[in-house]
Amino acid sequence: MTTTYLKDIETVARNGGAKAPWLEALRRQGAERFAATGFPTTRDEDWRFNTLAPLTQAEFQLAPADLGGVTAADVAPFLYAIPGVRTLVFVNGRYAPALSSPGEVPAGVTVRNLAAALGAQHPALEAHLGRYAEPGKGGFTALNTAFVKDGLFVHVEKNVDAGAPIHAVFLSDGKVGNAASHPRSLIVVERGARVAVLESYVGPAGGTYFTNAVTEAVVGDNAHLEHLKIQRESELASHVGTTHIHQGRDSRVTSFAISLGAAFGRNNLDINLDGENIESQMLGLYMGRGRQELDNHTNLLHAHPNCGTREVYKGILDDRAHGIFNGKIYVTPLAQKTDAKQTNRALLLSDTARIDTKPQLEIFADDVKCTHGATVGNLDQLAGFYLQSRGIGGALGRKILVYAFAAEILEEIPYESVRQGLEALVMARLDERGEG
């Protein structure tokens, strides 16, 4: 049902029209594109495994601004005690200063909410916003672009180390049923700079809302970005999150995508390796139960020589959960000496859980090393025997093995408090399973 959205777009345009003409034009472009194409359907190749109808047929209205009902206690479960962390909290897509602690930032670093940065006309905005996540790329990005208003904005000047990570928490309060928010974030890391950003998408249990997020990150030559996306939405919510990362030569990116929540959760991760000697790592963990559908679509564009990528996604699916992994690696004729390694492993804990996995290697250069491996299976038998030989069998043995499977991804997270927090969540999930 696109009509509700179109009505909301009109209202937004009428009420709080953008001051800057370029922004006005960007939103209009998004609106026009969405009006023309609407949402994708399962006839679209990129969405053919999905169960889209419950999301695209429902009427989601633009979520109201927080009316002050959300307290620090509502946010606390989603925070991590990273030393020096700077936290920005957004409620229903709008910045909530009272719940945030942005702290001090070093000279040359800007950390603000997007609306404030737009108001202050930060020059990086016009140069970068909407340049990577093109509205033409799909209905969800177009819709988000039509509503560009608030989200995280980070800018790090060249050769500056931004220091402690920045954590943006996007919380939907779930107080109004079928409310939609469209957080839009931009991270600009100039040449030789370095920053770490966490994005959490969260909501209270039982909330039936829709988060449609887009993040663009541009990582300059020789710059470093560490990006963690942690999706802990309500298990009745819908989440479509698109992250576009554009890398310059000699740059380094590590991306984590951890998905635990949402009835329908889709991550799109597009990385454009736009220079030589780039290295990127993409790590993902998704854990579904009940009837959750968790989808990771990653898309790597190797456009220049001598770049290396390592991608490892792991899924744990229980009950009737449905996992989807589509890993596209596109290597242009120019991108010789590409070294791309992709692994997707899924663990099915019940007979009714399922996974659709599709590696998609399109290679047009002849001197490259591209590997992919997909395994779907049950628990590691050898490790199982090892546990048994120590007296640990049955449900406890299985729990430890599943936990170890997940921990292989989590242990690469460089922040102890985040790692421990997520490990505890995984363990709690497995405890809730009981005997299986």
Added chain:
Amino acid sequence: MLEIKNLQAKAGEKQILNGISLTVNAGEVHAIMGPNGSGKSTLAQVLAGHPAYEVTGGEVRFEGQDLLDMEPEERAQAGVFLAFQYPVEIAGVSNAYFLRAAYNEIQKARGKEEMDPIDFLDLVEEKLKLVEWGPEIMSRAVNHGFSGGEKKRNEILQMAVLEPKLAILDETDSGLDIDALRIVANGVNKLRRPDNATIVVTHYQRLLNYIVPDHVHVLAGGRIVKSGGKELALELEAKGYEWLTEEAVTA
């Protein structure tokens, strides 16, 4: 304690054990030696219940119980311990968590009280000395990123904590340098008691300089072809295995 009668086992279609009989009494150390492919590691793994092997004949009694009828975890709970030739890495699960889980599962099976993390660390502190380790090893993931020597020491640490009645060491000496070998052997010796027993599976005589066996058995072609005292190991070191394996073929 352990009575093996005419044990036969295969892996897939391949018959590996062709009728092994062996009795191990409390307080004894038995060495099982033999060339590669003789079945000595298979024997160790069959006793622990490795799922890759199928027992095709014979019987094994452990303290009167039918060992072959028990799940691997039940065997461990009854007091059988296998020190693996290739200990398995378990990412993300700390040694402390793993060892306490094992200890408590065994306690539970014996109708004894489980131990909380604090008391357990006290218990472990003593055992760590046996393998000359500090407490930091307890927070590392089980065998994850451990060197070959560290993995073997970790096996002995587990053995020290779980205090089995019957310990089976499967090529625990392979890949160890002389210092690690000394530590491992020393640990095993200190754990020897009149009421427990040890089976040492090894290819080389070297380990037996440190862990002195009461009985030595030579396996070839899935059978025990010769048994003797500790001097048999020295004879093997001097003469190799060939004279015995030939005897086995012509016999």
